[in-house]
Amino acid sequence: MNEIRRGSLQEQTFYEQVGGEPTFRRLVHRFYQGVAGDPLLRAMYPEEDLGPAEERFALFLMQYWGGPRTYSDERGHPRLRMRHAPFAVDRAAHDAWLKHMRDAVDELELSPEHEQQLWDYLVYAAASMVNTPG
Template structure:
């Protein structure tokens, strides 16, 4: 039996729900929300959903619309220190926990979000 992707295992709707719950949390944190260029978080929400869908084995809609993800480059204009990383990660992992996914996808996603958030840090704060 062939191994299936996380996308196939969880389904596309899971990613839209995850991102919706994530941005509900972001909207409640004024400092974190201030990093987003749009007052309306819907465009960012759509971009993240399509990115995660593609990353976890779904259609490449994100790349068709936006090109290569280039995450570090896209996040470079925004001051992301370890505090902001922790805030972002708390929102994402809280959303993930709220959906109560089962392993192995949960542990894989948690590890990915930890590593991806660390890679976005571009500012040292004292």
Template sequence: MTSDEQLLFERVDGEAFFVRLVDRFYAGVVADPVLAPLYPPDDIEGAKARLAGFLVQFWGGPTTYSDQRGHPRLRMRHAPFVIGEAEREAWFRHMATAVGAAADAGELSADDEARMLSYFHRAAEHMVNAPGAGSGT
């Protein structure tokens, strides 16, 4: 099996990698004036667990997320929140910082860093449900 055929989940430190990535991401989110209001403070740990579980599954790990929550339905699950350009940019900035920190720590190859950033950029674009709206406009 070549590196490209091997699942990213297997190339990194499995679930532990995604937990660290999500912890890095949320460190920025909870301090961000645009994003913090979208995350109930009493459910940060739940949000972290859901995102880590989704990413584990998406990148080739166990299907625990879908087993417990069903199909991800990301747009539907985010529909109650106004997500405009400001929210998209802030979300991607914090995720890109988390991915970059993982790469800087030697946890992620340059190719995998690029793959992840490409996916997260597309995902951030896909979540926008209020173009021209949101905190920054």
């Protein structure tokens, strides 16, 4: 019986294992609460309302982690570096982004294994967006 349960758990995507859409929406919503009050990051969002950016990011993360493919259906290939190219993303922006993301991840109270897997990806993603020295 344990082998069957273990097997089906491994067949679940990370998205499913951590609670699906509600978990990713909580993560992204909490992250954007931090962005809204951060002058450095807020300046990178030309839209008055952060809602559309929040929605795009939630859809992207859900798809990346094995959820619905709504992001690609609506926006095509993610092309993250290209989409972020118009913005000067330096070390300060990287650090601010990770600070707000850390707060958001901590509030999810995931298992240590899931938290580490998610955090490792977010650290990698933040580093890959840096396009300006400093």
